[in-house]
Amino acid sequence: MPKLGHPIRTFTVLAAAAAALAVAVSSAGAAPARHSSTTITGAGSTFVQPLVSQWISPIGSAYGYELQYSGVGSGAGVAAITARTVDFGASDAPLTPDQFTACNGCEQIPWALGATAVLYNLPGVKNLLHMDGPTLAQIFMGQITTWNDPAIAKLNPGVSLPSSKISIAHRSDNSGTTFNFTDFLSSASPAWNSQIGKGVAVNWPVGSGGKGSSGVAALVSQTPGAIGYADIAYALHNHLSYFAMKNKSGKFATPGLRGMLSAATSDETPAADNSLSIVNPPAKYANAYPISTFTYVIVPLQSSKAPDLKKFLFWAVTKGQTYGPKLLFEPLPKSVLVVAEKAIAKIHS
Amino acid sequence: MTSLDLTDAARRPFTGRRVRFGDVSLQVVAGAAAAAVTILVGLIVWKVIEGARLSISHYGLAFVTRIAWNPVLGHEIYGAGSFLFGTAITSLFALVLAAPLAMGVALFLSELSPGWLRAPVTALVETLAAVPSVVIGLWGILVLGPALRGHIESWLHSAFGFIPFFGDPSPAGASIFTAIIVLTIMILPIVSSISRELFLGVPHDLKEGALALGTTRWEMVKGVVFPYSRGGIAAALILGLGRALGEAIAVTQVIGGGVFIHWSIFDGGDTLASKIAASYQGSSTNLQTASLVYLALILLVFSLVANISAQLIVRRVARRHGITRGGHA
Amino acid sequence: MSAQGLTGPGLRVDRLPRRRRVNRAMELLAWLAAAIAIAILAIVVYSVARRGASELNLNLLTKDPIPFSFGNQPQGLANAFVGTLVIVGIAILMALPVGILVAIYLNEFAPAAIRNGVSMVLDVLNGVPAIVIGIFVYGLIVVGHGQSAIAGSFALACLMLPLVARATMEVLALVPNALREAGLGLGIPRWRTTLSIVVPQTVGGIVTGTVLAVARVAGETAPLLFTTSFVGTQTHWDPHHALQSVPVAIFELSESADPQDHARAWAAALVLLIFILIASLGARWVATRSRAKMAAR
Numbered sequence: 001m002p003k004l005g006h007p008i009r010t011f012t013v014l015a016a017a018a019a020a021l022a023v024a025v026s027s028a029g030a031a032p033a034r035h036s037s038t039t040i041t042g043a044g045s046t047f048v049q050p051l052v053s054q055w056i057s058p059i060g061s062a063y064g065y066e067l068q069y070s071g072v073g074s075g076a077g078v079a080a081i082t083a084r085t086v087d088f089g090a091s092d093a094p095l096t097p098d099q100f101t102a103c104n105g106c107e108q109i110p111w112a113l114g115a116t117a118v119l120y121n122l123p124g125v126k127n128l129l130h131m132d133g134p135t136l137a138q139i140f141m142g143q144i145t146t147w148n149d150p151a152i153a154k155l156n157p158g159v160s161l162p163s164s165k166i167s168i169a170h171r172s173d174n175s176g177t178t179f180n181f182t183d184f185l186s187s188a189s190p191a192w193n194s195q196i197g198k199g200v201a202v203n204w205p206v207g208s209g210g211k212g213s214s215g216v217a218a219l220v221s222q223t224p225g226a227i228g229y230a231d232i233a234y235a236l237h238n239h240l241s242y243f244a245m246k247n248k249s250g251k252f253a254t255p256g257l258r259g260m261l262s263a264a265t266s267d268e269t270p271a272a273d274n275s276l277s278i279v280n281p282p283a284k285y286a287n288a289y290p291i292s293t294f295t296y297v298i299v300p301l302q303s304s305k306a307p308d309l310k311k312f313l314f315w316a317v318t319k320g321q322t323y324g325p326k327l328l329f330e331p332l333p334k335s336v337l338v339v340a341e342k343a344i345a346k347i348h349s
Numbered sequence: 350m351t352s353l354d355l356t357d358a359a360r361r362p363f364t365g366r367r368v369r370f371g372d373v374s375l376q377v378v379a380g381a382a383a384a385a386v387t388i389l390v391g392l393i394v395w396k397v398i399e400g401a402r403l404s405i406s407h408y409g410l411a412f413v414t415r416i417a418w419n420p421v422l423g424h425e426i427y428g429a430g431s432f433l434f435g436t437a438i439t440s441l442f443a444l445v446l447a448a449p450l451a452m453g454v455a456l457f458l459s460e461l462s463p464g465w466l467r468a469p470v471t472a473l474v475e476t477l478a479a480v481p482s483v484v485i486g487l488w489g490i491l492v493l494g495p496a497l498r499g500h501i502e503s504w505l506h507s508a509f510g511f512i513p514f515f516g517d518p519s520p521a522g523a524s525i526f527t528a529i530i531v532l533t534i535m536i537l538p539i540v541s542s543i544s545r546e547l548f549l550g551v552p553h554d555l556k557e558g559a560l561a562l563g564t565t566r567w568e569m570v571k572g573v574v575f576p577y578s579r580g581g582i583a584a585a586l587i588l589g590l591g592r593a594l595g596e597a598i599a600v601t602q603v604i605g606g607g608v609f610i611h612w613s614i615f616d617g618g619d620t621l622a623s624k625i626a627a628s629y630q631g632s633s634t635n636l637q638t639a640s641l642v643y644l645a646l647i648l649l650v651f652s653l654v655a656n657i658s659a660q661l662i663v664r665r666v667a668r669r670h671g672i673t674r675g676g677h678a
Numbered sequence: 679m680s681a682q683g684l685t686g687p688g689l690r691v692d693r694l695p696r697r698r699r700v701n702r703a704m705e706l707l708a709w710l711a712a713a714i715a716i717a718i719l720a721i722v723v724y725s726v727a728r729r730g731a732s733e734l735n736l737n738l739l740t741k742d743p744i745p746f747s748f749g750n751q752p753q754g755l756a757n758a759f760v761g762t763l764v765i766v767g768i769a770i771l772m773a774l775p776v777g778i779l780v781a782i783y784l785n786e787f788a789p790a791a792i793r794n795g796v797s798m799v800l801d802v803l804n805g806v807p808a809i810v811i812g813i814f815v816y817g818l819i820v821v822g823h824g825q826s827a828i829a830g831s832f833a834l835a836c837l838m839l840p841l842v843a844r845a846t847m848e849v850l851a852l853v854p855n856a857l858r859e860a861g862l863g864l865g866i867p868r869w870r871t872t873l874s875i876v877v878p879q880t881v882g883g884i885v886t887g888t889v890l891a892v893a894r895v896a897g898e899t900a901p902l903l904f905t906t907s908f909v910g911t912q913t914h915w916d917p918h919h920a921l922q923s924v925p926v927a928i929f930e931l932s933e934s935a936d937p938q939d940h941a942r943a944w945a946a947a948l949v950l951l952i953f954i955l956i957a958s959l960g961a962r963w964v965a966t967r968s969r970a971k972m973a974a975r
Contacts, residue, residue: 072630072631073631075420075631075632075633076630076631076632076633078633079632079633079634096422098422165517167520167521169520172606172627172628173627173628173631174420174631174633199421199422200421200422200633201420201421202421203419203421208519208520208521208523208605208606208607208617209605209606209607209617210606211606211627211631219520219521222495222521222522223520223521225520226520226521
């Protein structure tokens with residue numbers, strides 16, 4: 001009689017082994033993990049991503065939390081927390097009333113203060129270039145197309161500018177940084193305000209789109225003659241030049257800590273929804289960098305992870321702020337910190 | 350030959366005897382697997398339609414041709430027009446570039462190559478098919494794009510710039526042109542390997558008959574190999590087209606992005622697939638998500654049409670050649 | 679089937695030099711086409727190898743990424759490599775049994791109409807673009823339940839299934855009917871004949887088909903983009919959570935501005951490419967060898 005049993009036996013053994021393997025792998029989650037057992041997941045703004053990334057390691061050592069943050073853009077972050085796919089969202093643009101309604105019981109809390117740098121790539125020009133709002137608006141509308149345009153030359157006397165073309169890099173996704181940038185352009189240029197306006201996404205007349213702040217930074221660094229916008233941390237990290245922007249007092253301010261702090265003093269009382277607007281502050285704030293912004297964490301008032309979330313957020317707005325300055329995030333001003341802590345305390349399970 | 354020859358009696362469980370539990374179980378379990386696969390495909394089609402429903406009810410069929418895509422809250426409007434254009438331009442031009450190249454490779458491998466070279470070259474061409482699209486995209490962003498921009502785009506623009514087709518070179522090498530080159534590279538292996546098998550399958554007596562009449566090798570290829578393989582080549586091209594239509598990742602990495610239709614191929618744009626890949630994760634409203642799934646639905650319809658046409662052609666050709674082969678003893 | 683243009687007037691002897699020149703030109707073009715195709719492959723592989731080799735070190739496989747690091751702390755893509763291992767592993771566990779069973783049903787039991795129908799369904803499944811599969815699985819599993827590696831595996835399994843089923847069907851068809859009839863003639867029940875006699879003959883082909891399918895999906899990005907991309911930086915093995923994967927990591931790094939990120943992307947691409955090439959070429963070599971063995975029988 002031919003040996004028929006063996007292939008079946010072999011097959012059964014293999015199948016049992018595969019099943020055991022599957023069970024083992026799936027229950028790997030039940031076993032105590034090497035690091036933390038609580039993950040706190042968040043998604044949203046790429047503007048604040050450099051700072052949040054610095055928090056991952058210390059939060060793990062302090063409380064044993066594993067912080068997971070995906071930089072998908074402010075718009076997507078708001079959508080993610082609305083769908084409760086994550087524990088918190090992050091947006092540089094304050095929520096609209098419609099978004100608050102859709103989010104169903106969320107609050108926004110300012111948790112960092114930063115600035116949007118206007119990046120450029122102009123090899124051969126070593127000076128720190130000056131720029132102002134109206135000229136920048138014209139550039140982004142496609143009305144000024146070369147570097148040696150008279151308007152740019154007027155702002156930079158004595159600098160020899162090349163005749164090369166200006167390429168524009170903007171965000172292709174829904175971005176709080178875009179909101180901040182277009183907020184400034186709308187405030188500085190009536191033409192921009194009426195034709196294009198402000199928002200997390202606008203109809204850019206010219207330019208190529210990059211995904212996320214790093215996408216814009218990538219476009220600028222790979223394209224000689226390009227101008228783009230992203231949080232200042234990206235300029236530092238990628239060694240990109242940025243303009244000194246003219247504020248309302250006539251001074252050309254850089255996106256440094258002093259410029260942000262000065263801008264922040266122009267609005268020290270958060271509104272009822274905790275939002276603040278510090279773009280293009282009035283002339284008496286002489287050192288203000290005009291494209292500064294607070295950025296917000298969006299959390300549900302009621303969450304199953306409330307205790308951990310609160311611990312994390314308290315840490316973020318206090319100890320976490322100390323990781324900011326080397327990335328050019330200014331620690332929250334006292335008045336804002338008080339409001340933030342009150343808001344965090346409201347989270348309950 | 351194949352199991353087609355199993356007799357009917359062998360298929361039925363032994364009639365008149367006790368029906369063996371094992372036989373029935375195997376047939377049921379295996380049949381359930383087959384049913385599950387069929388249900389899966391139906392589920393895919395249904396889920397995609399369901400996901401797009403909000404946008405379909407909002408826009409209807411007008412969506413397909415509308416050239417607009419504005420995600421700005423309060424001004425939202427969506428349409429597939431510019432992405433259909435992008436898909437058409439990139440896929441068709443990639444096919445136009447890849448087809449002669451693929452034919453050349455296939456002819457080389459079937460007619461011209463010395464025996465020792467045949468296997469290695471075949472393996473190498475098929476290896477190109479194995480390179481993942483994200484790796485081709487990475488190479489496209491960092492190597493191909495800048496190289497094209499620096500050398501080819503500027504030359505084409507200066508030589509033929511009067512044609513609106515060849516506008517200003519792209520700033521960073523991300524453009525429809527780069528996407529066309531990337532797609533050409535990706536569909537080359539499929540078209541060439543299918544064509545090679547077709548050319549190898551042309552009956553020797555036909556080819557040698559032509560050569561005996563005094564034709565040169567090229568005339569033999571033109572007069573015998575091509576006409577004989579005509580249907581199969583059409584299927585290969587359609588399959589290549591299907592591949593190009595569905596390629597999302599490599600295209601989104603190099604195409605630059607854009608919602609307007611530009612005439613210059615050095616501008617950015619998007620195809621159906623690349624738009625979905627670029628925008629889906631960042632979608633912030635339900636209507637935007639549904640519109641992106643609507644794009645996926647259109648893409649699915651095109652891919653299915655391409656796939657099924659290719660299969661029908663293959664079936665018709667196989668039938669015709671089956672009869673013909675039988676005729677030549 | 680008539681040969682076209684080969685009669686009389688087309689083959690004029692006095693035009694022979696010109697015809698020979700045209701022939702030569704066409705032959706050169708064919709050689710050129712093959713050279714171009716090989717050159718493209720060589721350029722791509724060389725780019726990946728040269729740029730990836732510099733960053734290729736053990737850190738890549740053992741250290742987790744540290745985003746926005748300002749120092750030069752050692753980092754790598756361990757979370758992505760582990761994630762791909764888990765995701766592809768579970769995908770194999772999902773696709774292999776179903777694929778083999780479908781092939782058994784179609785080849786051994788199904789009447790011709792069902793066989794043709796389900797074959798076409800398999801071909802249709804094969805033609806669905808990977809990104810549509812990603813959207814499908816997102817809508818089916820991720821919505822409401824969150825991302826997970828299992829969702830990613832399911833998406834990859836949908837892509838693998840037609841390849842495994844087709845490969846199994848091909849080798850099942852190669853098994854001579856004499857074997858089946860001998861088994862039945864000996865009184866062995868149908869199911870035993872199939873599982874103990876027929877299927878073991880095909881194990882080589884099934885393994886080859888699976889390896890090729892794995893090589894195909896190991897590099898797929900689109901299906902994972904919507905199902906397992908909201909991930910952290912630490913290495914995890916639990917498939918209930920979203921895990922990072924090598925193709926998604928390469929995709930994200932490729933769009934960054936940081937040259938260090940690019941270097942890591944090249945290195946990961948190199949590892950991925952080496953794995954896929956070894957798997958594809960190895961499987962094909964085994965397949966040609968076993969085909970020769972079968973033919974010699």
